[in-house]
Amino acid sequence: MSKEKTPKEWLDKIQEEHNKGNVCFLTYEGLMAMPLKDFINQPADGILYDLNRLPEVVASWINGDKKWVNDYAVGMTIRYLKEQNDSLHEMLEVSEEALDYYRRYQDKDKQVSWKAKQALDKINKIKSGETT
Numbered sequence: 001m002s003k004e005k006t007p008k009e010w011l012d013k014i015q016e017e018h019n020k021g022n023v024c025f026l027t028y029e030g031l032m033a034m035p036l037k038d039f040i041n042q043p044a045d046g047i048l049y050d051l052n053r054l055p056e057v058v059a060s061w062i063n064g065d066k067k068w069v070n071d072y073a074v075g076m077t078i079r080y081l082k083e084q085n086d087s088l089h090e091m092l093e094v095s096e097e098a099l100d101y102y103r104r105y106q107d108k109d110k111q112v113s114w115k116a117k118q119a120l121d122k123i124n125k126i127k128s129g130e131t132t
Contacts, residue, residue, distance in 0.1 A: 025050050044082040048075050095123055 005013075013031065014024045022033040027050070039047065048054045053075035061068040099120045 026052075040082075040085070044079045047078055047082065051075075051078075053078065092123055092127065095119065099123070 010031075017024050017033040020033075021036055023036045023039045024031055024033050026032070032050075039050070042050075045054065051074075052058075053071060055072065055075060058068055058072045058075055061071065
């Protein structure tokens with residue numbers, strides 16, 4: 001029979017995975033680890049499902065302990081931030097398409113070409129995680 005892990009053992013494992021760029025969460029199968037980038041790229045409902053923070057799940061926890069209020073707020077926040085993130089990614093894709101158009105079809109206007117290159121450099125920095 002396997003021994004139940006201590007809180008320190010749980011924390012050590014979570015921190016070990018964090019150092020690898022992974023996020024940990026509990027499922028019915030036990031502790032799961034997944035690259036944070038992959039975890040974030042799933043739809044909001046998938047994130048909330050994996051974290052047990054779907055509104056209907058959190059609402060089932062209503063009892064004397066008011067912790068569910070913040071759990072509900074966390075779910076709403078994750079959904080909002082995910083929608084904002086997806087929207088920004090869509091804007092980046094449209095911007096890249098517009099810049100590509102300018103690069104290919106400019107009328108030898110050096111000012112437009114220079115501004116397009118500046119904007120493309122900024123987009124590439126954002127995509128690579130650099131701050132602007």
